[in-house]
Amino acid sequence: MPAFFRIHSLQRAVLISAAAFILQTASAAVINVSPQDDVNATIARAQAGDTLKFAPGVYQTKIHIGKPLVLEGPADRSAEIQGDRKGRTIAVHAPDVVIRNLTVTRSGLSLPDMDAGIYLEESAERALVEHNNILDNSVGVYLHGSKDAMVRENKIVGNAELRTNERGNGVTVWNAPGAQVVGNDISKGRDGIFSNTSTHNTYKNNRFTDVRFAVHYMYTNDSEVSGNISIGNNIGYAMMFSDRIKVFGNIAVNSRDQGIMLNYVNHSQIADNIIYRADKCVFVYNANFNDISGNYFENCAIGIHFTAAIEGTNLSENSFVQNENQVKYVSTRFLDWAEDGRGNYWSDNSAFDLDGDGIGDSAYRPNGIIDQIIWRAPVARLLMNSPAVSIVKWAQAQFPAIMPGGVTDSKPLMKPHQNSVMPRYLQIKDDLQKIAEKEKSQWAGEATVQGGPSQ
Structure with a gap:
């Protein structure tokens, strides 16, 4: 086909699509719905593009959406869609559906059946779920293949009567390329966000309390986890079996x-x-060719624990502050944690900086022979204050050649690195601690009643 005709055909297709969109928008109706109405019958009568306006009240029904519609409640979310504890309270089977300003409750509680407050199946592309209260369900929002869906600024609270491992996740994402979960407040679920077998996702600016893992990643590549806050959870950000991800600007307190x-x-x-x-600020297992930089690790039992391979990884400009053990690395290999003339800050490093360039004049070595002995045989702690141990430590300091391998920072920083999140963190630090202490007391109560929280 000549180029002229190809261009002409393309222009005609664009014009037809635009005209269809304008006609659909112009003909879209607003349908008022009350608790006495049959919601699914109303949906069946509605045309694609219509808006269903829900009046305040309790709607004891499960909703199935098979066409592009907008379901919108009052701004105060006083319209409650209440399920019957079976299946999914709202199930979406069409693209371009919007669910806004509703309260969605009482889904079924079966994890194998993928019960959820709001369930978006594969055909629910570009769905928008925003400004809802999603309460007392199994999974809050389940994205099961719904490409480019957005879950934004919802309050998602799970069923606190269940043990942690019996609960659903706040948001589950399975094979939903381009999906985003942004600005939600998620609590009392199994995991805050569980992402599995997906790609090009964004999980940003969410807050997580009283969950197992705030963000749990499995086989999710080319994605972003940023600006989130985890308070008092088992693990803040559990990233597994994933490549080319960006984890930046997040906060985790009292993990x-x-x-x-x-x-x-x-x-x-x-x-x-x-x-x-935390017990460990960061734990690294068989993770390679990564850039771990500019992070601030404070007041943990272990600053960083890594094992297995850690090839090709840059570890620089991190701040290790008042951790009981800054580094745990059981190996005879020598690693230098400095990049382009800059290492990391270590709060227990007593080096001098005589030339004032901000870099310590001597290398920092966080571990020695005694550390490795204790890691392999913890009972050896009984000898920590013995003369023999003191002699070994003195010998290592005088003769570095007898060091057993491990981490060396040849260019230690003299001041903590100020990363981009620190100003925000300092503003909210006290509030986060108060929330963390409250969550800690709730978990203690669960341990008393149930024999300990599920792990």
Whole structure:
């Protein structure tokens, strides 16, 4: 076909599509719905593009949406769609559906059946779920293949009567390329966001409390986790079996196990995160060719614990502040954690900076022979104050050649690196601690009643 005719055909197709959109928009109706109405019958009569306006009240029904519609409640979310504890309260089977300003409750509680407050199936492309209260369901919002869906600024609270592992996730994303979860407040679920077998996703500016993992990543590539806040959860950000991800600008406070976990994560950027108080600020297992920089790790039992391979990884300009053990690395390999003449800040480093260039004049070594002995045989702690241990430590300081391998920072920083999140963190730090203490007391109550929280 000549180029002229191809261009002409393309222009005609664009004009036809635009005309169809204008006609659909012009003919869209606003349909008022009250609690006495049959909602599904109203949906059946509605035309694509119509808006269903829900009056305040309780709608004891499950809703199935098979055409592009807008379901909108009052701004105060006083229209409640209440399920019957079976299946999905709202199920979406069409593209371009909007669900806004509703309260959605009482889905079924079956995890194998994928029960959810709002369920978006594969055909629900470009769905928008925003400004809703999604309460007392199994999974709050389930994105099951719904490409380019957006879940935005909802309050999602799970069923607190269930044990943690019996609950659904706040948001589950399965094979939903381009989907975004932004600005939600998620609590009392199993995981805040569970992302599995997906790509090009964004999970941003969410807040998580009383969940197992704030963000749980499995086989999710080329995606972003940024600006989130995790308070008092088992793990803040558990990233597993994923490549080319960006984890930056997140905060995790009072994590019971780990602030960040990297398990088989490769070619990724972990930057400008703040982890305060955890068993391990960050745990790295077999994660290679990553950039771990500009993070702030404070007041953890272990600042960073890594094992298995860690090839090709840049670890620089991080701040390790008042951690009981700054580094745990059991290996005979020598690693230098400095990049382009800049290493990391270590709060227990007593080096001098005589030339005032901000870099310590001597290398920092966080671990020695005694550390490795204790890691392999914890009972050896009984000898920590013995003369023999003191002699070994003195010998290592005088003769670095007898060091057993491990981490060296040849260019340690003299001041903590100020990352981009620190000003915001300092403003909200006290409030986060209050919330964390409250969540801690709730978990203690669960341990008393149920014999301990599920792990």
